Amino acid sequence: xxxxxxxxxxxxxxxxxxxxxxxxxxxxxxxxxxxxxxxxxxxxxxxxxxxxxxxxxxxxxxxxxxxxxxxxxxxxxxxxxxxxxxxxxxxxxxxxxxxxxxxxxxxxxxxxxxxxxxxxxxxxxxxxxxxxxxxxxxxxxxxxxxxxxxxxxxxxxxxxxxxxxxxxxxxxxxxxxxxxxxxxxxxxxxxxxxxxxxxxxxx
Ligand SMILES: [Mg+2]
Numbered sequence: 095x096x097x098x099x100x101x102x103x104x105x106x107x108x109x110x111x112x113x114x115x116x117x118x119x120x121x122x123x124x125x126x127x128x129x130x131x132x133x134x135x136x137x138x139x140x141x142x143x144x145x146x147x148x149x150x151x152x153x154x155x156x157x158x159x160x161x162x163x164x165x166x167x168x169x170x171x172x173x174x175x176x177x178x179x180x181x182x183x184x185x186x187x188x189x190x191x192x193x194x195x196x197x198x199x200x201x202x203x204x205x206x207x208x209x210x211x212x213x214x215x216x217x218x219x220x221x222x223x224x225x226x227x228x229x230x231x232x233x234x235x236x237x238x239x240x241x242x243x244x245x246x247x248x249x250x251x252x253x254x255x256x257x258x259x260x261x262x263x264x265x266x267x268x269x270x271x272x273x274x275x276x277x278x279x280x281x282x283x284x285x286x287x288x289x290x291x292x293x294x295x296x297x
Pocket of ligand 1: 122126128129170
């Protein structure tokens, strides 16, 4: 997994977030503060610009730049959580994409203190990591993330702003799980042929 491949992934994620910005915001307006689409769109636009301005020459540096950009540019919960995801991935990308995503997921769990079933991005990211750890493809991981996203609809939120609504949060799809499903969709579209290549495959 080299810097060019990861740039393609993050660029595609930025495109998907931009295209679905209004949908993400509509989901967040139902159970949050209506800023998830604009926050993620602004953050990923900044990431793509930062990577283009001074392209990092290795995968770890690229992921670190991505994480620090999101932490500094995106407010609310999503900046620190997505930032942590990428920063933790930076430390493990030498082992391959699946171990890196698992490390990122563990960072998100530690930072957000959410558990599976709390109606957060964890509910999309966890199933995707499980699929990859079991040897599944990125396409299968993306499907697992999408299924996890769909499964947030009936849940009562136990973390984040949506939890203030209590039972009234049920019946709405979680915006964070929705953007995370886009992250995995982007991975399947751009990295599907190169998954499983660790550092040994990258000169
Ligand atoms: Mg929000």
